[in-house]
Amino acid sequence: xxxxxxxxxxxxxxxxxxxxxxxxxxxxxxxxxxxxxxxxxxxxxxxxxxxxxxxxxxxxxxxxxxxxxxxxxxxxxxxxxxxxxxxxxxxxxxxxxxxxxxxxxxxxxxxxxxxxxxxxxxxxxxxxxxxxxxxxxxxxxxxxxxxxxxxxxxxxxxxxxxxxxxxxxxxxxxxxxxxxxxxxxxxxxxxxxxxxxxxxxxxxxxxxxxxxxxxxxxxxxxxxxxxxxxxxxxxxxxxxxxxxxxxxxxxxxxxxxxxxxxxxxxxxxxxxxxxxxxxxxxxxxxxxxxxxxxxxxxxxxxxxxxxxxxxxxxxxxxxxxxxxxxxxxxxxxxxxxxxxxxxxxxxxxxxxxxxxxxxxxxxxxxxxxxxxxxxxxxxxxxxxxxxxxxxxxxxxxxxxxxxxxxxxxxxxxxxxxxxxxxxxxxxxxxxxxxxxxxxxxxxxxxxxxxxxxxxxxxxxxxxxxxxx
Numbered sequence: 001x002x003x004x005x006x007x008x009x010x011x012x013x014x015x016x017x018x019x020x021x022x023x024x025x026x027x028x029x030x031x032x033x034x035x036x037x038x039x040x041x042x043x044x045x046x047x048x049x050x051x052x053x054x055x056x057x058x059x060x061x062x063x064x065x066x067x068x069x070x071x072x073x074x075x076x077x078x079x080x081x082x083x084x085x086x087x088x089x090x091x092x093x094x095x096x097x098x099x100x101x102x103x104x105x106x107x108x109x110x111x112x113x114x115x116x117x118x119x120x121x122x123x124x125x126x127x128x129x130x131x132x133x134x135x136x137x138x139x140x141x142x143x144x145x146x147x148x149x150x151x152x153x154x155x156x157x158x159x160x161x162x163x164x165x166x167x168x169x170x171x172x173x174x175x176x177x178x179x180x181x182x183x184x185x186x187x188x189x190x191x192x193x194x195x196x197x198x199x200x201x202x203x204x205x206x207x208x209x210x211x212x213x214x215x216x217x218x219x220x221x222x223x224x225x226x227x228x229x230x231x232x233x234x235x236x237x238x239x240x241x242x243x244x245x246x247x248x249x250x251x252x253x254x255x256x257x258x259x260x261x262x263x264x265x266x267x268x269x270x271x272x273x274x275x276x277x278x279x280x281x282x283x284x285x286x287x288x289x290x291x292x293x294x295x296x297x298x299x300x301x302x303x304x305x306x307x308x309x310x311x312x313x314x315x316x317x318x319x320x321x322x323x324x325x326x327x328x329x330x331x332x333x334x335x336x337x338x339x340x341x342x343x344x345x346x347x348x349x350x351x352x353x354x355x356x357x358x359x360x361x362x363x364x365x366x367x368x369x370x371x372x373x374x375x376x377x378x379x380x381x382x383x384x385x386x387x388x389x390x391x392x393x394x395x396x397x398x399x400x401x402x403x404x405x406x407x408x409x410x411x412x413x414x415x416x417x418x419x420x421x422x423x424x425x426x427x428x429x430x431x432x433x434x435x436x437x438x439x440x441x442x443x444x445x446x447x448x449x450x451x452x453x454x455x456x457x458x459x460x461x462x463x464x465x466x467x468x
Contacts, residue, residue, distance in 0.1 A: 001240070003126075003133035008236045010137035012296040014144055014153060020225035020300055022093070022147035027228025029097035029154070031212040032084060036077040036105055038202045040070055045114035046249065046329060052118025053250035054257055063115055063172075070109035078102045093150060100154035107158060110165035112172055120250055124171060128164045136160035196334040200325075203341035207348040207371050208235065214352050215364055227361055229297050230307035234315065241319050245326045252330035263327075264388060268395060271323045275399035276440065278316035280429045283406040285312030287421055303361065310365030317372045320396075324379035327387055336382040344375035398436045405432060 015023045044066045051062060085098035111132075116124040139156035143149065208231060215227045248270070255263040289312060290305040297304070321340075328337040348371035355363030383389040406429055413421045434441050 003129040004236050004239055006130075006137045007133045008233075008296070010133075010140040010156075011232055011236075014140055014150070015225075015229060015297045015301065017144055018147040018150050021221040022150045024221040024223075024225035024228060025091065025094050026097065026150050026153055027212055027232065028224060029094055029101060031228075032081060032098060033101040033104070033154075033157070035202065035205050036081050036101075037108060038205050039077040039080070040074045040105055040108045042070070042073050043196065043200070043334070044070055045117075047334075049114045049118040049249060050253050050330065052115065053120070053253050063112070067109050067112075071106075074105050074109050078105045081105065093148070096151045097154050100151060101157065104154065104158040104161060107161045107165055110169060111161065112165075112168040115168075115172060115176075117246060118250065121175075122247060124168075124175075125246075128168050128171075131167050132160040132164035134160075135163045196338040200334065200338040200341040203338070203345035206345040207341075207368065211348060211352050211364060211368060214349070215356065215361075223303075223361060226301060226304040227307055227364060229293065229301050230304045230311060230365070233292065233296070233308055234311040237315060238318065241315070241322060244319075245322050249326055249330055252327055256327075256331045263331075264390075267323055267327055267387075267389060268392065271320060271392060272395050272399075272439065273443075274319050274323070275396055276402065276433050276437065278319055279399050279402040279406055279433070280426060282312050282316040282403070283410055283425050283429065284422060285309070285315065286410060287418065287425065291418060306362040307365040310362065310369050314369050314372045317369070317376050321372070321376035321379045324383035324387075324389070325375075327389070328379070328382055331387055333382065333386050336386055337379070340375050340378040340382065343378045344371040347371040347374045402429060402432055402436060405429070 014026070018026070048062060048066045081098055081102040085095050085102065090098070111128075113125045113128050116122070116128075136156045136159065139159050140153060143152050212224065212228050212231055215224055251266070252263070255266050286309045289308040290302070293301050293305045293308055325337045325340060328334065328340075348367060351367040351370055352364050355367040357363070359366070380392065383392075406425070409425050409428060413424055416424065434444065
């Protein structure tokens with residue numbers, strides 16, 4: 001959370017300083033970097049975390065195999081970005097951004113957060129992420145003062161990656177006793193198993209950042225800036241979804257490996273709770289989207305609010321369907337997860353130009369929602385057939401009823417001020433959760449009893465300490 005706040009603050013500062021047009025140039029180049037960055041990872045991070053979670057005693061040779069593979073992929077991605085920079089006619093500032101970003105890619109193989117993820121050392125993961133984004137933000141705050149300096153953002157990215165990589169390597173050596181000069185090897189088996197995960201990530205980027213590239217090819221720089229600003233807010237908040245599943249993946253892998261019904265029960269419980277959370281989160285997102293855009297980027301970016309409202313619904317759908325996608329990865333069915341992302345990417349590529357032509361930026365936002373619904377349908381189908389996750393239609397019935405009520409509330413409260421509207425919608429929906437769903441009432445009662453028991457235990461322990 002801290003790292004995302006710092007990053008968003010830095011990007012909002014950048015947008016205010018350079019304006020919509022220069023900010024559009026940055027978003028266009030950053031979209032290319034994000035696509036290239038997933039080529040570097042190619043699913044090796046989630047694959048490595050999954051394998052370490054299943055076998056923590058696995059030798060460190062796996063780590064260095066993955067690092068070597070990522071270096072090879074980084075060289076390939078750097079070449080691709082350089083070709084993109086010179087083969088197409090860009091403005092000088094865009095070419096400058098692309099060239100600096102190309103060399104930032106060579107540092108990414110040394111990011112080792114996934115190693116700590118596999119060992120459930122989430123504190124170390126968090127620290128490295130905070131270091132990376134804090135360095136990124138400090139460079140922007142310190143040096144960007146006018147639109148012509150937008151290229152400094154690419155330098156800031158490299159500084160952040162280098163700082164996190166050095167700290168991660170040092171911490172790995174201290175914690176795991178690794179040698180600084182490992183023996184590299186490149187097993188094809190690791191690459192074969194990780195490629196479907198990587199392709200799934202790339203297809204997700206084609207949907208989200210590829211949308212910015214598509215809009216950038218047909219729209220004015222200002223519109224690219226508006227669209228990119230909305231996507232930037234979405235990606236910043238979507239990171240919480242990714243981190244949620246980042247933490248959940250080792251548990252899913254272990255429960256699947258156990259071979260009993262714990263995987264199905266564990267997944268159903270999390271889907272149920274997150275679906276209800278989305279019933280509240282999505283309407284609040286829609287209500288606050290205009291305020292968030294103008295508060296973060298300034299009044300000049302007000303036209304971006306409509307796209308951000310569509311992306312709020314995408315956010316809720318992605319949070320629910322992620323349980324099925326990461327469940328497939330945990331179970332070793334990464335090819336099926338890749339196919340779900342492929343379906344979504346194809347849908348986005350086909351529908352974004354069409355709906356943008358018909359309805360402008362709002363049409364592009366609707367196209368992204370349509371693509372996410374395709375991903376959800378495909379992931380649900382594969383989860384039923386490959387993971388034996390049954391009965392989820394009934395599981396989601398009450399949250400769907402709650403969402404229909406939320407739509408009615410949004411319509412009925414349009415005349416209220418923003419603060420009052422938030423209180424009314426959150427209050428009514430929060431109460432309806434426990435009225436409609438007995439399981440949630442039981443969970444709440446159980447949690448309260450557990451907290452009271454823990455409090456009594458701590459008070460008793462403190463009393464014993466004082467008496468001693």
